[in-house]
Amino acid sequence: MSPSPRSPFLRHLFERGYVHQTTDLDGLDTLFERGPVTAYIGFDATADSLHVGHLVQTMILRSLAAFGHRPIALMGGGTTKVGDPSFRDDARPLLDDAAIEANKQGIQAIMERFLPFGDGPGSAVMLDNDAWLSELRYVPFLRDFGRHFTVNRMLTFDSVRLRLEREQPLTLLEFNYMVMQAYDFLELARRQGCRVQFGGSDQWGNIVNGIELGRRVEGLELFGLTTPLLTTASGAKMGKTAQGAVWLAPHRLPVFDYYQFWRNTEDADVGRFLKLFTELPIDECERLGALQEAEINEAKTVLAFEATKLCHGEDAAHSALASAQAMYARTGDDLSGLPVAEVASDILQRGVAAAELLQLAGLVESKGEARRLIRGGGARLNDSALDDETRLVGAGDLTDGVLKLSLGRKRHILVRPV
Incomplete structure (x- = not known):
C-alpha cells in the first residue's frame, strides 16, 4: 500500500507512480509542506537529444513547477567529460568540448518544450555543472572532499560492484564520477538553496553520497527520491525498441514515429503510462486503462496524442493523429499501431525489387528467404499479393506517403521514404 503524504506534491508523485525510494519520506513531506522547495535532476550531455528513458525525470521537473516549486535542470557539461559508470559494462566514449556543447543545446531545446523557464515563482532554472567542476583544483578537491x-x-x-563482478575494467576517471555528482548536490545547495535531488533508481548511491557530503561539510539536511526502473508488461526495458532508443528530438525520430511508439503500447501498460506520461486526471487515466478488447485502442490513441502533444506540441500531435486516421480510412484496417521502417527516398524513386525491399524493411533476414515467401504466396504489398520477386516497388506504390508490406496474416510493417 502506497503512503499518503500530507504535501500535495508528494501525494501527486505517489498517485501517478513516480516513487521508488526516498531517503527520509517524513522529512521530505514536511519540507514540501512548508513552502516552495528547490530541487534538481541532472542530465549528462551524452547525446544531442533526450529519449523516452528520461521522460519520467522530465515529468517530475514539470510537476515541481506546476505545484509552485523551483525545478533545476542540471546539464552535466562537467560530468559528461568523465562518464557515469552506472550499470555499464564499459566506459562511455569521451566527448570533446564542441560535441558536449552541441549536445547541451539539443537537450536545452527539448527542456524548453516541457518546462517554464523564467524568473517568476515556479519557473525552472537550467544550470551546467561545468561552471564549478572545471574550476576545481585536483589536489585541494581531494583534500577537502575526498576524505x-x-x-x-x-x-x-552497484555502479562499481557490478562492473567489478563482471571483471570489466573501471577507470580511475569513472571511479571519481560519484564524488563529482555528490559535489554537484553540495554546490547547488550552497548556490541555489537546493534541498532535494531526484533521479532514476540507478542513481540511488550517487544521491546518498551527495546527501552525506552536504551533512558532513555544511551540516545541511538534504533529501533524495528515486523513480522506478520502468519495464513494459512483457518485461522489456521501457523506451527500447528493435530500432533503438525512442528519441524526443524530431531530427532523431520523426513525430509520427514517436506517436506510433505510444500507440503501440501493450494493453496492460496503458493505464500506468497514462499516469506517468500525460497530465490527464487520475480518474480518466484509470477509466481508459480499464477498457478491454477493441475499446483499449481508444485509450492507446489518447495516450499517443497526449504524450506527443507534451513533447512536440498540439499541432504536431493533431498531424500525427490525422495521418494515423488517414491510413485507417484508406485500408479499413487499423494501421496506427504498426511499426514503421524508413527507406532512403532515392531507393524508392528508382525502384527496388520486392524481395530486396522485404529485407530492407526488416521483415526477413535475407533475400533468399524473401524470394521463397513471395514464391509461396506469403507476401503482400498494400494488401495485394506479391507474385513476382523481381517486381519493382517504387514511389508510385506510395499512398499517403507510405506503403504497407505484409507476411502472412500477422506480420505487417509500414515503409516510409526519408
Missing part, C-alpha cells in the same frame, strides 16, 4: 568518501563503501555501490 569524506571511503573506498570500502564506494565498492559496495
